[in-house]
Amino acid sequence: MFDSGILLQIIFWGLYAGCIYILLATGLNLIFGVMKIVNFAHGEFLMIGAYVTATIFLLTGINPYVIILLSMLVVMGIGAIVERLCFRPILGTSKLNEIFLSIGLIYIFQNGAAMLWGDKWQSVKSPYQGISLPLGSLSIPLDYIIIMGVTAAILCGLYFFLKRTKTGREMRATSQNRKGAMLVGINVERLDILSFGIGCGLAAAAGTLWVVSGQVFNPYMGSIPAVKAFAIIILGGLGSIPGAIIGGLLYGIAENGAVYFLGGVWKDAISFIILIIVLVIRPTGLFGESGE
Amino acid sequence: MMVRTNRKNMILYGTYAAIGIAFGVPFLSSNLYLLNLLSLMLIFIIFASAWNLLAYSGQGSLGHAAFFGIGAYASTLIATKTGFSPYITIFLGAAFAACIGVLIGLTCVRLKEWFFAMVTFGFAIIVQTITVSILSPVTGGWDGIASPRLLNPGIPAYQMIEYYSVLLITIAVIVFIWYVMKSRIGLAFSAIRENELEARASGVDPVRYRLLAFAMSAFLAGIAGALQIHHIGYITPEIFGVDLSFWPVTYVIFGGLGTLAGPVVGTLVLTFIWEGLKMAGLTFSRYILVGILLILVIIFLPKGLVDLPDKVQRWKKDHQKTEQVVTSSLK
Numbered sequence: 001m002f003d004s005g006i007l008l009q010i011i012f013w014g015l016y017a018g019c020i021y022i023l024l025a026t027g028l029n030l031i032f033g034v035m036k037i038v039n040f041a042h043g044e045f046l047m048i049g050a051y052v053t054a055t056i057f058l059l060t061g062i063n064p065y066v067i068i069l070l071s072m073l074v075v076m077g078i079g080a081i082v083e084r085l086c087f088r089p090i091l092g093t094s095k096l097n098e099i100f101l102s103i104g105l106i107y108i109f110q111n112g113a114a115m116l117w118g119d120k121w122q123s124v125k126s127p128y129q130g131i132s133l134p135l136g137s138l139s140i141p142l143d144y145i146i147i148m149g150v151t152a153a154i155l156c157g158l159y160f161f162l163k164r165t166k167t168g169r170e171m172r173a174t175s176q177n178r179k180g181a182m183l184v185g186i187n188v189e190r191l192d193i194l195s196f197g198i199g200c201g202l203a204a205a206a207g208t209l210w211v212v213s214g215q216v217f218n219p220y221m222g223s224i225p226a227v228k229a230f231a232i233i234i235l236g237g238l239g240s241i242p243g244a245i246i247g248g249l250l251y252g253i254a255e256n257g258a259v260y261f262l263g264g265v266w267k268d269a270i271s272f273i274i275l276i277i278v279l280v281i282r283p284t285g286l287f288g289e290s291g292e
Numbered sequence: 293m294m295v296r297t298n299r300k301n302m303i304l305y306g307t308y309a310a311i312g313i314a315f316g317v318p319f320l321s322s323n324l325y326l327l328n329l330l331s332l333m334l335i336f337i338i339f340a341s342a343w344n345l346l347a348y349s350g351q352g353s354l355g356h357a358a359f360f361g362i363g364a365y366a367s368t369l370i371a372t373k374t375g376f377s378p379y380i381t382i383f384l385g386a387a388f389a390a391c392i393g394v395l396i397g398l399t400c401v402r403l404k405e406w407f408f409a410m411v412t413f414g415f416a417i418i419v420q421t422i423t424v425s426i427l428s429p430v431t432g433g434w435d436g437i438a439s440p441r442l443l444n445p446g447i448p449a450y451q452m453i454e455y456y457s458v459l460l461i462t463i464a465v466i467v468f469i470w471y472v473m474k475s476r477i478g479l480a481f482s483a484i485r486e487n488e489l490e491a492r493a494s495g496v497d498p499v500r501y502r503l504l505a506f507a508m509s510a511f512l513a514g515i516a517g518a519l520q521i522h523h524i525g526y527i528t529p530e531i532f533g534v535d536l537s538f539w540p541v542t543y544v545i546f547g548g549l550g551t552l553a554g555p556v557v558g559t560l561v562l563t564f565i566w567e568g569l570k571m572a573g574l575t576f577s578r579y580i581l582v583g584i585l586l587i588l589v590i591i592f593l594p595k596g597l598v599d600l601p602d603k604v605q606r607w608k609k610d611h612q613k614t615e616q617v618v619t620s621s622l623k
Contacts, residue, residue, distance in 0.1 A: 040354075040409070086587055086591070089591045090590060090591060093594065095404075095405040095406065096347070096352045096405055096549075097590055097594070099352055099354065099405065099406070099409050100352070100541060100545050100590055101586075101587055101590050103538050103583075103586065104582075104583040104584070104586035104587040104590070105583065106538075106583070107579045107580065107582055107583030107586070108579075108580050108583035108587075110579070111576040111577065111578075111579035111583075112576075112580055114576045115576045115577060115580075119576075227410060227413060227414065230406075231410070234407065234410070263425070265421055265424060265425045266421060266425070268417050268421065269414075269417055269418045269420075269421035271414070272411070272413075272415070272417055272418050273418065275410065275411065276399055276400075276411055276414060276415075279399070279407055279411060280399050
């Protein structure tokens with residue numbers, strides 16, 4: 001009934017699912033760190049990223065792992081526009097306003113995508129579909145390994161950007177103390193646009209990986225992964241990127257375990273049950289520092 | 293002072309006129325489509341008002357469909373199992389929703405805005421999952437079950453009686469919310485919303501009052517859900533969907549957050565915009581337009597449509613002032 005092979009498989013599937021959540025959660029954390037806002041429509045950028053990749057792939061047939069960069073750039077642009085037009089005017093007003101504004105964005109993006117691409121479930125075949133590598137007792141699809149590699153590469157790139165470049169340092173300074181950053185002459189509004197754009201770009205990367213791994217997508221698929229990403233950043237602490245990575249991996253494993261033991265219906269509900277248990281015990285999140 | 297009394301009178305007359313029109317509509321037009329639309333609109337006014345009451349205590353829920361659906365399912369099941377009239381079971385179902393509301397409230401009244409929104413959003417999904425998995429023998433799973441109609445469709449002009457029943461319940465709910473907002477409870481709610489620390493310092497227990505807001509809001513949402521399902525005659529787990537959680541938020545933001553008239557005005561205006569766009573043959577773009585309108589209202593009219601007359605007046609006054617300054621400086 002229960003053997004180590006299945007356990008290994010659950011962990012491995014969990015790691016793969018975790019990669020997508022990590023990218024989403026890291027983007028959200030970056031935006032929260034700099035702007036102190038939470039965009040509930042973050043999942044919509046994942047959806048747009050998924051559709052952009054799928055469209056380019058179906059039109060040109062380029063390897064989807066290459067399209068990821070293009071898709072990220074497109075969604076970064078959309079994100080920058082959204083920040084400038086929608087979030088900038090309400091920055092500093094009631095926090096509830098951000099939540100309500102996100103609802104408007106969700107309406108616009110979901111139905112805009114439905115108009116452009118139709119509201120049917122779609123899926124795309126990866127060029128490496130069917131190839132798998134043997135690992136001990138189980139065989140692992142090649143796609144999953146590439147996805148983990150791509151995620152690691154993107155996260156390393158982000159780490160390098162934040163630690164080594166001038167803009168990255170400015171960004172960290174702003175998330176530590178916005179007023180202080182303004183005082184030393186950092187243009188925080190430019191960083192707002194940039195961090196929002198990068199956050200959306202990471203969501204697009206997550207969307208691309210979602211498509212490449214052969215999962216189905218439709219215009220309404222974004223909300224659930226986004227809420228799971230929120231659960232992860234609550235577990236890992238708002239604004240903490242290492243927390244998001246550890247939280248994402250743990251979360252992916254927990255979710256796949258729950259599906260195996262309780263049945264597929266519980267896949268989405270389990271995330272909230274974890275979230276609620278954590279919040280009941282610690283209303284500020286598991287590693288939640290002062291933050292908000 | 294004069295302006296103030298005028299404004300008050302205008303609001304009073306406007307309310308009388310609205311109630312008069314609401315009672316008169318079935319006599320003016322026997323169009324069943326219109327009657328059905330208005331009944332559903334009234335139900336959504338109750339739902340939006342329920343959400344608004346919770347927001348009045350500073351809690352913006354994104355999962356109010358949970359209470360809407362719980363009220364509907366509970367009322368349906370009680371009515372089918374016991375044979376009571378839906379007129380009674382609506383309130384039993386709503387009471388059940390209020391009990392669940394208190395339980396849910398216990399977990400999230402201490403949370404900040406974002407966490408609160410996420411947890412309430414999550415509860416709607418958890419309730420849906422429970423409905424289609426553990427409770428599926430009773431609830432019929434994803435297929436749903438038939439629900440007794442509010443009135444036997446064999447009764448002559450039953451739709452008109454149904455409309456009047458819904459209208460009376462809506463008025464009762466709005467009067468109830470008006471009373472709550474005026475009372476000490478309402479004062480406590482807005483104190484907690486504005487500054488929790490100061491509220492606590494002046495002897496208001498935030499947790500207790502937030503739970504009270506939760507119970508009242510869940511009760512009213514349950515009434516709305518039960519009314520809608522007995523009006524339609526069928527219930528599926530789709531009732532817990534994200535769409536139904538977002539509608540009351542949209543209506544209230546549109547009309548004016550935290551005001552008595554906000555949900556009514558918002559639901560009224562948006563329903564007619566919505567139906568108008570439907571007649572124009574738009575499907576997905578309806579949502580896009582509503583989304584754009586919502587964002588514009590949040591940015592440019594943060595207090596909603598009910599604030600529009602005041603805003604216009606303020607703008608006019610400013611305009612006159614600048615004109616005076618310009619003319620006097622020219623002299």
